[in-house]
Structure formats: C-alpha cells, structure tokens
Amino acid sequence: MSITDTVTTAARNAWALSFGAGIEPVDPAPSTVLWDEPHRLLRRYDTEFQSAASDSAVLLVPPLAAPATCFDLRRDQSLARYLVETGRAPYLVDYGDxxxxxxxxxFEDWITDILPEAILRVSADRGGAPVDLIGWSVGGMFSLLTAAANPELPIRSVTGVGPPLDYDKMLGIPQLRAVAGLTGGWGATAVVRAAGGIPAPLTKLAYRLAAYDRELARPRFIAGNITNTETLAKMESIDRFQAAMPGYPGRFYNQLWGRMMLANDIGNGRLELRDRTVELADVRVPVLLIGGKSDVITPHAAVEAGLRTLTGAPSVTYELVPGSHLGILTGPQARETTWAHLDKFLAERD
Structure with a gap:
C-alpha cells in the first residue's frame, strides 16, 4: 500500500469511527420472523433450500442482559451463518428489551414458558423434527434447565457455550457472599426491587468493567490499527453489541442473586423455585459444554462443573477453547475451535 493509500485509509477510518456511520454497515444474516410476541420473537434464518441437510433444527438461545445479535455479530462472526453454511436449519428466540x-x-418464565413454546414452534416448522439447543452464557443454563424441567419436549441435544454451572467458581462471588452476610443480602435485593430490575446502562457498565483491559487499551488499539479496516470492523461489532445490551427483570435478578450467587443452586445440580425443584440430573439428552481459557465472566471451571452435575445425560462432552466469554462464541478462533466442536457434536447426533 502506498503512502497516499495509507493516509487515505487512515483518514477514512478515523472519520467513520468519529463522525460517520461506522467502518462497515450492519449486515445481518437473512432471516424470516415466524412469530412476534413480547419477549419471544422467533426468527428462522433463511437457507438456500428450506430442506436443510439435517432433519433436525437448531434453536439459538441467548442469555438475558445481552442482545440476541450475539449469534450474528457480522458476516465473519456469525454462528447463525455458519450453521446455514453447514446444512443446518437455525432459528433464534429473541427476548427484546x-x-x-x-x-x-x-426463571420460570423462560424454562417453563418462553423456551418450551419456542422449541415446539421450531419443531412444528420443521415438520415435527427434533431440536438441538445452543445457548450462550446464561442461555446455556436456560437450555439445560428447560431440558430438565420439560422431558416431553422434542429436544435432541443441548450445547452450552460458557454457561455458569457453579457459582463457587465465579470470580468475586465469595467476596459478594461475605458482604451479603453482613446485611443478610437485603441491600442488593431491596435496590433491585425498587428499580424493577437491573437497567440496561448498568449491564453495559458491568460488561465493560469485566473487560477493563480492552477498554483501557482501546485508544492505543485504534491508533495502532487505524489503517486495518477489517480489525476495526471487528472492534466496532463488539462496540455495537455492548451498546445494545438490555437489562435484567427484577424477579429474575433476585433469583440469580439468592439462588445462584448466594446458595449456588446450580453448582449443587438444581434450581429451587417457588413451586418446584429442577434437577440437572433430569437432563436426558447428550450435552456439549464449551469453556474459555481466557473467560473471566464465566471461568472455565464453572463450565466444567457440568461434568459432575449432569449425571442423567447419556453423554457430556467438555471442550476447553481459547478466547474470552464472547470470543469463544464468535471470536477470530471460534470457527476452528467452538464451531468445529459443535459441528462434530451435531454430526454425531445425525
């Protein structure tokens, strides 16, 4: 690249990041909305031939407090596109704002209503085919609890990418418990109840604090890559992802705080709800778990705990891959690591 081209590219990228519409336009994978109701929009990603290579369907399950675009950040960072490319029939449930x-x-709304309904609709759209669930982060926990609580559903397998399955292994939880012990946990729950949940700005702040090294390195990173349009486009996709983060409902967060962070229900293989107990041992389908070597939000030990608690599954496969919490789902190495493990796992089910 000539000096003139370098200067031109640098100026164009600097303008796009500062004042323009961005490095590259948003280009979501083609899809069709099959159902649109509050917190349960169901989307089918378009395939060239509606009869995909596999008779099964795949339902992508996002977590709360993260936009459903996690599965389709951009063309080269899209698990949804990869599934279409490999002959799968992917669907997405989107909870919205x-x-x-x-x-x-x-929790009850997701594991006994929203997700079961989505699974049945996906199966029906594929002529009664079984459904493979793929959940990222808490979406992976949702998927496992849904399979455990509803054995009658047409679920063929569950994949959890970075699911928190043991809060004893989560960063900072012992310290939070110590603080909660001084107040009986009242302070946090009272504030959340008054606010009706955790608002979106706080979830965005928490995510950025968890990746503080990225935030601190951002100015230098931009300066060092100002002529590398592809690298800046990847950075921009993560920025857009963070900017779209929704919040947590009040009841859900208080359950997360009390049942998971304080009591570590999930680490003990269950979830205590008001009128029932859901046991992870009741998952009766094959499970794939993916942990990230550099994941500080859900350390890989918290994912690996599923090997101990998913005792009723016919098989539980655990894979450790490079990357951060988002990186193991859609980072530069995901295609050769997480996606490859997933493709092998689904092919074995075929």
Missing amino acids: ITFADRRMG
Whole structure:
C-alpha cells in the first residue's frame, strides 16, 4: 500500500469511527420472523433450500442482559451463518428489551414458558423434527434447565457455550457472599426491587468493567490499527453489541442473586423455585459444554462443573477453547475451535 493509500485509509477510518456511520454497515444474516410476541420473537434464518441437510433444527438461545445479535455479530462472526453454511436449519428466540413492566419475570418464565413454546414452534416448522439447543452464557443454563424441567419436549441435544454451572467458581462471588452476610443480602435485593430490575446502562457498565483491559487499551488499539479496516470492523461489532445490551427483570435478578450467587443452586445440580425443584440430573439428552481459557465472566471451571452435575445425560462432552466469554462464541478462533466442536457434536447426533 502506498503512502497516499495509507493516509487515505487512515483518514477514512478515523472519520467513520468519529463522525460517520461506522467502518462497515450492519449486515445481518437473512432471516424470516415466524412469530412476534413480547419477549419471544422467533426468527428462522433463511437457507438456500428450506430442506436443510439435517432433519433436525437448531434453536439459538441467548442469555438475558445481552442482545440476541450475539449469534450474528457480522458476516465473519456469525454462528447463525455458519450453521446455514453447514446444512443446518437455525432459528433464534429473541427476548427484546426488558423494561420496568417486566419486573415480575423470573426463571420460570423462560424454562417453563418462553423456551418450551419456542422449541415446539421450531419443531412444528420443521415438520415435527427434533431440536438441538445452543445457548450462550446464561442461555446455556436456560437450555439445560428447560431440558430438565420439560422431558416431553422434542429436544435432541443441548450445547452450552460458557454457561455458569457453579457459582463457587465465579470470580468475586465469595467476596459478594461475605458482604451479603453482613446485611443478610437485603441491600442488593431491596435496590433491585425498587428499580424493577437491573437497567440496561448498568449491564453495559458491568460488561465493560469485566473487560477493563480492552477498554483501557482501546485508544492505543485504534491508533495502532487505524489503517486495518477489517480489525476495526471487528472492534466496532463488539462496540455495537455492548451498546445494545438490555437489562435484567427484577424477579429474575433476585433469583440469580439468592439462588445462584448466594446458595449456588446450580453448582449443587438444581434450581429451587417457588413451586418446584429442577434437577440437572433430569437432563436426558447428550450435552456439549464449551469453556474459555481466557473467560473471566464465566471461568472455565464453572463450565466444567457440568461434568459432575449432569449425571442423567447419556453423554457430556467438555471442550476447553481459547478466547474470552464472547470470543469463544464468535471470536477470530471460534470457527476452528467452538464451531468445529459443535459441528462434530451435531454430526454425531445425525
């Protein structure tokens, strides 16, 4: 590249990041909305031939407090596109925005209503085919709890990418428990109840604090890559992802705080709800778990705990891959690591 081209590219990228519309336009994978209701929009990613190579369907399950675009950040960072390329029939359930009006929503809404309904609709759209669930982060926990609580559902397998399955292994949890012990946990729950949940700005701040090294290195990173359009486009996709983060419903977060962070229900292989107990040992389908070597949000030991608690599954495969919490799902190495493990796992089910 000539000096003139270098200067031109640098100027164009600097303008795009500072004042323009961005390095590259948003280009979501082609899809069709099959159902649109609050917190349960169901999307089918378009395949060239509606009869995909496999008779099964794949349902992508996002977590709360993260946009469903996690599965389709950009063309080269899209698990949804990869599944289409490899002959799968991927679908996505999208919870949309979480507001004060949703403050009474809890774990029960997802594992006994929203996800079971999505699974049945996906199966019906594929002529009654079984469904492979792929959940990222808490979406992986949701998927496992849904399979455990609803054995009648047409679920063929569950894949959890970075799911928190033991809060004893989570960074900072012992310290939070120590603080909660001084107040009986009242302070945190009272604030969350008053606010109706955790608002979106706080979830965005928490994610950035967890990746503080990236935030601190950002100015130098931009300066060092100002002529590398592809690298800046990847950075921009993560920035957009963070900017779109929704919040947590109040009831859900209080359950997460009390049942997971304080009591570590999931680490003990269960979830205690108001009217029932869901046991991970009741998962009766093959499971794939993916942990990230550099994941500080869900350390890989918290994912690996599923080998101990998913005792009813016919098989539990655990893979450790390079990358951060988001990186193991859609980072530069995901295609050769996480996606390859997933492709092998699904092929074995075929």
